Amino acid sequence: MEKILVVEDDAHISEMLCLLLGQSGYLPVAAFSGTEALLHLGQGGFGLVLLDLMLPGKSGEEVLEELRKTLSKVPVIVLTARVDKETTIKLLRLGADDYVTKPFDNNELLARVEARLRRSDDERGEAAQLTHKAIRLDLGAFDAFAGDKKAGLSKREFEILHLMMANPNKVFTKNNIYESVWGGEFWGDDNTINVHISKLRGKLFAISPDEEYVQTVWGIGFKMSD
Amino acid sequence: MEKILVVEDDAHISEMLCLLLGQSGYLPVAAFSGTEALLHLGQGGFGLVLLDLMLPGKSGEEVLEELRKTLSKVPVIVLTARVDKETTIKLLRLGADDYVTKPFDNNELLARVEARLRRSDDERGEAAQLTHKAIRLDLGAFDAFAGDKKAGLSKREFEILHLMMANPNKVFTKNNIYESVWGGEFWGDDNTINVHISKLRGKLFAISPDEEYVQTVWGIGFKMSD
DNA sequence: AAAAAGTTTAAGACTTTTTTAAGACTTTAT
DNA sequence: ATAAAGTCTTAAAAAAGTCTTAAACTTTTT
Numbered sequence: 001m002e003k004i005l006v007v008e009d010d011a012h013i014s015e016m017l018c019l020l021l022g023q024s025g026y027l028p029v030a031a032f033s034g035t036e037a038l039l040h041l042g043q044g045g046f047g048l049v050l051l052d053l054m055l056p057g058k059s060g061e062e063v064l065e066e067l068r069k070t071l072s073k074v075p076v077i078v079l080t081a082r083v084d085k086e087t088t089i090k091l092l093r094l095g096a097d098d099y100v101t102k103p104f105d106n107n108e109l110l111a112r113v114e115a116r117l118r119r120s121d122d123e124r125g126e127a128a129q130l131t132h133k134a135i136r137l138d139l140g141a142f143d144a145f146a147g148d149k150k151a152g153l154s155k156r157e158f159e160i161l162h163l164m165m166a167n168p169n170k171v172f173t174k175n176n177i178y179e180s181v182w183g184g185e186f187w188g189d190d191n192t193i194n195v196h197i198s199k200l201r202g203k204l205f206a207i208s209p210d211e212e213y214v215q216t217v218w219g220i221g222f223k224m225s226d
Numbered sequence: 227m228e229k230i231l232v233v234e235d236d237a238h239i240s241e242m243l244c245l246l247l248g249q250s251g252y253l254p255v256a257a258f259s260g261t262e263a264l265l266h267l268g269q270g271g272f273g274l275v276l277l278d279l280m281l282p283g284k285s286g287e288e289v290l291e292e293l294r295k296t297l298s299k300v301p302v303i304v305l306t307a308r309v310d311k312e313t314t315i316k317l318l319r320l321g322a323d324d325y326v327t328k329p330f331d332n333n334e335l336l337a338r339v340e341a342r343l344r345r346s347d348d349e350r351g352e353a354a355q356l357t358h359k360a361i362r363l364d365l366g367a368f369d370a371f372a373g374d375k376k377a378g379l380s381k382r383e384f385e386i387l388h389l390m391m392a393n394p395n396k397v398f399t400k401n402n403i404y405e406s407v408w409g410g411e412f413w414g415d416d417n418t419i420n421v422h423i424s425k426l427r428g429k430l431f432a433i434s435p436d437e438e439y440v441q442t443v444w445g446i447g448f449k450m451s452d
Numbered sequence: 453a454a455a456a457a458g459t460t461t462a463a464g465a466c467t468t469t470t471t472t473a474a475g476a477c478t479t480t481a482t
Numbered sequence: 483a484t485a486a487a488g489t490c491t492t493a494a495a496a497a498a499g500t501c502t503t504a505a506a507c508t509t510t511t512t
Contacts, residue, residue: 140396155445
């Protein structure tokens with residue numbers, strides 16, 4: 001699910017935007033100031049940014065400028081009340097990908113969000129990657145790598161690792177894993193997950209023998225090793 | 227020097243645009259109808275397209291649609307007199323990158339052209355050569371070659387291969403393939419894609435027997451072999 | 453030391469993919 | 483409009499790969 005950063009200081013508008021995006025299947029994250037936005041952006045993982053121009057802390061222009069300085073290519077759609085051409089030109093030159101003038105039409109905003117996301121998917125070539133210690137999970141290739149060595153994960157193994165790497169600090173119970181990966185009620189006395197974890201460990205060991213990646217938390221479940 | 231295709235039937239506006247672009251260091255190429263535009267686009271080599279919507283021959287929408295069907299990623303900026311939201315949404319969904327309403331301001335147009343070109347430079351990294359190992363995909367001939375041996379692909383086979391070669395690192399699910407090549411909802415338990423993949427493999431094998439090109443990723447889909 | 457929890461192995465069940473072939477459909481040429 | 487040629491879809495059986503189960507083994511907790 002695509003994460004979208006919503007940078008907007010007006011709580012009412014922010015809420016409305018998050019609701020709209022949430023209903024459309026995106027994962028909105030709200031930031032209420034320019035500085036907060038940059039903190040979030042530092043974490044990475046966003047597919048798109050909706051950026052208001054008038055912000056406390058740092059202006060939208062400054063946020064955009066700093067973001068582009070870090071060479072981040074995340075698409076940015078600017079929300080603006082100003083409509084003069086100079087502002088537009090400046091924004092485009094700074095690296096905005098599009099802009100929407102307030103008050104905006106929800107459908108138009110959504111269409112622009114979709115167009116931008118679709119296009120950046122296409123252009124990225126390969127999908128986003130999650131990394132943990134020496135392993136890199138390639139979401140486009142559906143596999144894990146250590147350097148250039150491929151683990152050759154099966155679908156379930158990949159999904160289990162993906163789940164755990166998305167939240168490396170969380171301990172996942174078998175119940176958690178079963179419901180996320182298999183998608184149904186957990187039957188309890190099932191050894192299936194243990195077997196998959198075992199095979200997953202084997203494949204990770206094969207490409208990166210000096211680290212332990214999947215840690216067991218006795219009586220509770222599994223997590224990524226610290 | 228960047229080639230820009232100017233698709234505009236009004237000779238006066240076309241000339242003005244070409245002059246403006248020429249003065250800014252681009253190489254404008256004028257097309258005066260939709261069909262002419264598609265002929266030029268078939269040759270490739272354009273860094274950007276300025277596309278008027280009201281055209282003789284084929285409408286701008288049709289041109290855009292056909293262009294995107296061939297998976298071309300060339301940025302398109304639409305020139306339009308219409309400003310209603312529905313048109314906007316449709317254009318963005320069809321894959322336009324931006325639009326400018328007529329009458330437009332020269333500076334704004336230039337800024338948008340620059341923004342778009344700069345961005346696609348960044349993202350392209352290097353010019354997309356549609357070759358993979360020993361096979362070369364000829365987008366004009368709608369066929370694949372190994373050396374001088376022709377595969378004789380059918381339209382669907384060509385489109386599947388084109389899709390996968392455009393992103394050789396990505397795994398394509400059957401859903402991906404169906405929606406890109408057939409262009410509709412995927413019905414699920416359909417064997418059609420498997421059969422096409424099988425035939426495609428057969429034809430690639432016939433012209434280049436020593437390599438495997440289409441790899442299956444179990445439980446997920448297909449990708450170009452590493 | 454016993455019980456509980458986790459790990460590993462290997463075999464068979466199960467699912468997905470490949471291939472083949474026949475008929476439906478589409479396009480092209482006459 | 484019709485015939486011919488080529489392409490696409492469907493169905494079914496074979497092949498390949500993955501998942502689950504069960505049982506034996508190891509580690510941790512009480």
